[in-house]
Amino acid sequence: MGHANLPNYGTAPAPESDAYDAQVLDALLVDAAEVVRRYPQKESALLPLLHLVQSVDGYVTTRGIEFCAAMLGLSAAEVSGVATFYTQYKRHPNGDYTIGVCTNTLCALMGGDAIFERLSDHLGVDHDETTPDGAITLERVECNAACDYAPVVMANWEFFDNQTPESAVDLADALRSGAPVRPSRGADRVCTFRQVSRVLAGFPDGRADEGPGAGEASLVGLRLAKERGWHAPEPGQAQDNAADTGGRTPSGGLEPGRSGSTDTPANEPDEKPGDGKVEK
Amino acid sequence: MSTQLTPVLTRYWDEPRSWTLESYERTGGYTGLRNALAKDPAELVGIAKESGLRGRGGAGFPTGMKWGFLPEPDGGPRYLVVNADESEPGTCKDMPLLMASPQLLVEGMAITSYAIGCTHAFVYVRGEVVHVYRRVLQAVQEAYAAGYLGRDILGSGFDLDITVHAGAGAYICGEETALLDSLEGRRGQPRLKPPFPAVAGLYARPTVVNNVESIASVPSILANGADWFGGMGTEKSKGYGIFSLSGHVTRPGQYEAPLGITLRELLDVAGGVRAGHELKFWTPGGSSTPMFTTEHLDVPLDFESVAKAGSMLGTRALQIFDETVSVVKAVSRWIDFYAHESCGKCTPCREGTYWLKQILTRLEAGQGVPGDLEKLDDIASNILGRSFCALGDGATSPVHSGLKYFRDEFEQAMHTPVDVSFPPHRSTVFAKEDVTS
Ligand SMILES: Cc1cc2nc3c(=O)[nH]c(=O)nc-3n(C[C@H](O)[C@H](O)[C@H](O)COP(=O)(O)O)c2cc1C
Ligand code: SF4
Ligand code: FES
Numbered sequence: 001m002g003h004a005n006l007p008n009y010g011t012a013p014a015p016e017s018d019a020y021d022a023q024v025l026d027a028l029l030v031d032a033a034e035v036v037r038r039y040p041q042k043e044s045a046l047l048p049l050l051h052l053v054q055s056v057d058g059y060v061t062t063r064g065i066e067f068c069a070a071m072l073g074l075s076a077a078e079v080s081g082v083a084t085f086y087t088q089y090k091r092h093p094n095g096d097y098t099i100g101v102c103t104n105t106l107c108a109l110m111g112g113d114a115i116f117e118r119l120s121d122h123l124g125v126d127h128d129e130t131t132p133d134g135a136i137t138l139e140r141v142e143c144n145a146a147c148d149y150a151p152v153v154m155a156n157w158e159f160f161d162n163q164t165p166e167s168a169v170d171l172a173d174a175l176r177s178g179a180p181v182r183p184s185r186g187a188d189r190v191c192t193f194r195q196v197s198r199v200l201a202g203f204p205d206g207r208a209d210e211g212p213g214a215g216e217a218s219l220v221g222l223r224l225a226k227e228r229g230w231h232a233p234e235p236g237q238a239q240d241n242a243a244d245t246g247g248r249t250p251s252g253g254l255e256p257g258r259s260g261s262t263d264t265p266a267n268e269p270d271e272k273p274g275d276g277k278v279e280k
Numbered sequence: 281m282s283t284q285l286t287p288v289l290t291r292y293w294d295e296p297r298s299w300t301l302e303s304y305e306r307t308g309g310y311t312g313l314r315n316a317l318a319k320d321p322a323e324l325v326g327i328a329k330e331s332g333l334r335g336r337g338g339a340g341f342p343t344g345m346k347w348g349f350l351p352e353p354d355g356g357p358r359y360l361v362v363n364a365d366e367s368e369p370g371t372c373k374d375m376p377l378l379m380a381s382p383q384l385l386v387e388g389m390a391i392t393s394y395a396i397g398c399t400h401a402f403v404y405v406r407g408e409v410v411h412v413y414r415r416v417l418q419a420v421q422e423a424y425a426a427g428y429l430g431r432d433i434l435g436s437g438f439d440l441d442i443t444v445h446a447g448a449g450a451y452i453c454g455e456e457t458a459l460l461d462s463l464e465g466r467r468g469q470p471r472l473k474p475p476f477p478a479v480a481g482l483y484a485r486p487t488v489v490n491n492v493e494s495i496a497s498v499p500s501i502l503a504n505g506a507d508w509f510g511g512m513g514t515e516k517s518k519g520y521g522i523f524s525l526s527g528h529v530t531r532p533g534q535y536e537a538p539l540g541i542t543l544r545e546l547l548d549v550a551g552g553v554r555a556g557h558e559l560k561f562w563t564p565g566g567s568s569t570p571m572f573t574t575e576h577l578d579v580p581l582d583f584e585s586v587a588k589a590g591s592m593l594g595t596r597a598l599q600i601f602d603e604t605v606s607v608v609k610a611v612s613r614w615i616d617f618y619a620h621e622s623c624g625k626c627t628p629c630r631e632g633t634y635w636l637k638q639i640l641t642r643l644e645a646g647q648g649v650p651g652d653l654e655k656l657d658d659i660a661s662n663i664l665g666r667s668f669c670a671l672g673d674g675a676t677s678p679v680h681s682g683l684k685y686f687r688d689e690f691e692q693a694m695h696t697p698v699d700v701s702f703p704p705h706r707s708t709v710f711a712k713e714d715v716t717s
Contacts, residue, residue: 038443040357040400041483046465047448051407072465085467085623086448088407100408104369105567105613106527106599111708142451142617143369144408147526147599148533151709157410164710185379186411196410200446208418211411213298218376220533221523222293224549225285232286232520233511235504 017061025067028056032071035202042072046082048201050089055198059090088200090137095130096192097175100141100154101168107143111151111164116140118165119172135176137193148217149184156196158186161215185215283541285549286512286520288500289493290536293380299415301422304383310428312502316391317436324395328498331506332518337363337454337491338565338594340517340583343498347396349478350486359487360393360401361463361477362495364416365447365454367406368566369617370597373522373534374492378405378412381496382419386442388495390428391502393440396488400441404459407446416444451621455669456489458623469625470669493522514540517582517593527562527600528554528707540585543598544577557602561685565594567614568674570681571607591681604711606702607686608693611678612640618675629672632663636679648694656690657683 020028031052036045046068053064060083069076083089101116102108116138123131123138130137146152149161153168160171161184174181180189187207191199199205225231292298292307304310316324328344335341350358362385366374378385385403393401403420405413420442423429431439445463452458453468460482462468481487497519501509510518517539523546526532530551537546543562553559561571564581570591572579579589586593601610619633636659639652660676667673683690692701705711 041464043465044445044463047462048446050448051446082465082467086407086450088449103613104617105610106370108613109601109605109610109704109707110527111710113704114708114710141408142620143367143371145366145372145375145406147370147372147597148524150526150532154408157408159409159411162709183411187414199410199414200407200448202417202444202446204414204417204421208411208414209297209300213295214293214376214380217531217533218290218380219294220531221285221535221537221549222287222290224535225287228284230284230286232288232291233508235508 017057017063019063020056020067024056028052028067031201031203032067036071038202043074046072046074046079047086050079050083050086051197052201054090054094055194055201058194059093093130093134094193095135095137096194097135097156097190098137098139098154098193099168099172099175100139100144100157102142102144102146102150102152102154103140104143106147107150107152115151115153115163115165115168119168122169123172131176133176136172149215155181155183155190156193157200158183158190159215160184161217183211186211283538283545285535285537287536288520289377289381289384289496289522290534293376298380299382299419301383301419301426304381304387308503309383309499310387312499313387313390313428314434315502316394317434317438321395321397324391324502327501327506328395331501331509332513332516333494333497333501333509334517334583335491336493336497336521336595338368338568338592340593343490343494346478346490347392347488349476350396350488351479353397357400357483357485358396358398359482359485360389360396360398361456361460361482361487361489362389362401362403362492363454363456363459363489364403364405364412364492365451365459366492367451367454368568368595368597369614370524370526370563370566370599371595372524372526372597373595375406375409375412376534377492377496377522378416382415383423384496384499385416385492386419386423386428388498389442390423390433390440391498392488392490392495394436394438398488399439400443402463402482403442403444404453404463405444405446406453407448413444413446420444450623451617452623452669452671455671458669459489460487467623469623472668512538514538514580514582514584516584521596523581523596523598525550525598525600528557528559528602528605529600530554539593540580540582542578542580543572546581546598547577547600553600553602557604559600560603560605561601561607561610563594563597563599564591566597567599567617568592568670568677569594570677571685573685591677602707604702604706606693606698607682607689608640608643609698609702609704611682612637612644614678615640615675618671622671622675626668626672628663628666629668629675632659632667632672633675635659636663636675643690643693644698646693646695646697646700652694653683653687653690 035048036042049068065079068079103112153160153163188210325347333343453462457471458468477487513519523535583593615636619637622629624630660679663672664676
């Protein structure tokens with residue numbers, strides 16, 4: 001049977017997927033109902049439900065889209081429109097492990113580009129492609145909020161800090177062989193794509209207590225402060241530790257500054273929602 | 281006296297099992313909530329205003345004032361939504377905070393919710409950091425079990441539920457109105473303002489959106505007092521904040537210090553730029569804030585001083601680049617990011633970032649066409665101020681500041697590939713030292 005008569009909600013030809021069998025569907029319905037209960041309005045459950053679909057199917061399938069739509073009273077096109085917006089939702093079967101190499105500027109320069117290149121050669125796949133054995137999907141990812149550990153590699157969204165091309169190849173080989181692999185800061189072992197998708201749908205896997213509280217770079221400032229006896233002032237002796245700006249801060253008439261870049265302010269500092277100005 | 285580090289949020293990150301409620305309570309956790317529940321909610325908004333706390337998510341909007349903007353209660357729901365989408369390039373403070381001390385956020389949310397009359401609060405965690413999501417989920421569960429969340433919290437009569445929500449990979453969902461759309465189950469695209477979230481936010485109800493670090497700072501203010509908080513920092517940028525040093529620095533990592541500390545002081549404690557190299561350029565608050573150079577080492581890192589020097593404090597994401605790095609390449613890569621993450625809602629950003637990317641890709645390859653530099657400047661100028669949200673504005677920062685400080689490098693890239701002028705291996709952490717360098 002060709003694809004011609006099947007709905008195709010994505011850009012790539014959607015692989016065919018049979019209807020869920022009764023047992024799977026029953027379990028999905030129970031889980032989905034729990035997800036929906038977390039929100040005042042059921043549409044809010046869509047993102048976690050798409051993660052849930054990936055936990056069963058390994059990507060966002062046609063039947064998964066239809067399931068979400070039926071659960072939430074949306075059209076399949078609406079669900080698909082959402083699924084295609086977010087990079088973590090996969091439009092074709094994902095590998096058991098996604099290896100995401102951060103190639104945003106800082107990591108890229110610190111070695112991320114070299115790591116990606118080596119992995120790509122080693123695995124014989126490029127960005128957003130999966131090895132023929134279905135083990136590994138290779139990706140370039142954007143800044144993963146771990147720049148102080150650059151270059152960073154994510155395996156199924158667990159941190160592998162301070163990587164080199166060699167360590168990344170070892171990581172890929174270990175994951176491929178099915179051996180347990182321990183992230184730098186994360187669970188005791190990297191879980192599969194489906195397992196992690198279930199966690200992201202809001203179903204804890206009991207691994208929160210595994211792994212460290214903080215890595216070395218996260219602690220570096222704290223350690224230095226302890227060594228040097230630095231600390232925030234005790235309550236009641238407030239002035240002690242004010243920044244010594246030694247006259248560099250212009251006094252009075254400070255410039256209001258452009259509105260933030262990383263930001264659309266909720267309101268301008270002198271503005272009240274709606275219209276009128278508030279007094280400073 | 282030079283400015284010293286002041287660990288408050290980071291203070292207990294090295295405790296055994298620091299993420300557990302047990303560890304948090306042992307180190308004084310939930311004192312702030314007890315103090316808060318004994319007060320009138322309006323008084324709490326007053327304390328937040330007095331402390332001078334300003335948003336830690338980038339814009340520095342006064343937090344207490346934001347809470348105070350909610351209209352009078354009308355009997356319907358009011359929401360607190362915490363922005364844990366942390367995706368601005370260079371920004372890496374909220375994720376370690378939530379991994380090491382998630383209870384700081386939960387306590388801060390309980391206090392804030394009580395202050396603004398919210399009984400159902402949300403945390404929107406970026407989806408690409410699964411272990412952080414596990415820790416936050418567990419922290420919320422533990423807080424319920426101990427009676428810090430749920431019904432009649434600590435016998436006060438105050439009820440609060442918290443839902444922890446995972447995103448699915450989209451930088452734009454950090455923009456607060458896009459975040460709300462995403463949380464409502466839609467594509468994350470920004471909303472027209474006004475109405476502001478304070479009036480019509482989540483489910484069109486009054487909503488406060490705050491950054492993780494902003495809310496995590498609240499318990500210490502309630503425990504130690506507004507004066508204590510305001511005693512740190514500068515006149516208009518009060519308190520402490522986490523400064524994230526990354527890149528070509530000897531000891532990258534998180535440094536918590538009063539606002540107003542300088543990069544020179546921070547580099548001093550961080551062991552300076554990596555051995556044998558020197559500072560070339562840096563971002564004060566992520567890639568969306570115009571870059572600085574060595575002339576800005578002594579700019580106090582507070583909202584006003586950084587703005588006066590032509591950039592923005594942003595998220596205090598200090599990405600440090602040494603002389604091995606090509607500015608053209610850095611800018612080009614950042615523009616790839618903005619082009620990829622543009623949500624497509626408005627034309628200046630969607631089309632503008634696409635065209636910037638074409639030109640920068642040519643320049644990286646040393647194949648500029650006459651007029652390219654003028655065109656870069658012109659396109660960026662047409663994005664800035666004409667975009668629907670601040671993502672578009674942010675995209676222009678690296679372009680304009682790069683051209684301003686390093687125009688000669690762009691000229692050179694007209695004919696010479698950047699990888700020839702700046703061999704990429706020299707910038708990597710695993711570079712073997714060149715014999716000649
Ligand atoms: C493109 C874009 C991305 C943003 N990303 C984040 C983010 O990841 N985390 C965050 O707290 N604020 C982010 N912001 C700022 C938010 O819009 C909002 O101002 C902030 O969450 C308010 O919290 P605060 O007042 O506590 O700082 C972003 C803004 C823009 C325009
Ligand atoms: S500026 Fe960019 S991200 Fe913001 S609304 Fe326009 S297209 Fe979307
Ligand atoms: S740039 Fe790679 S984690 Fe931030």
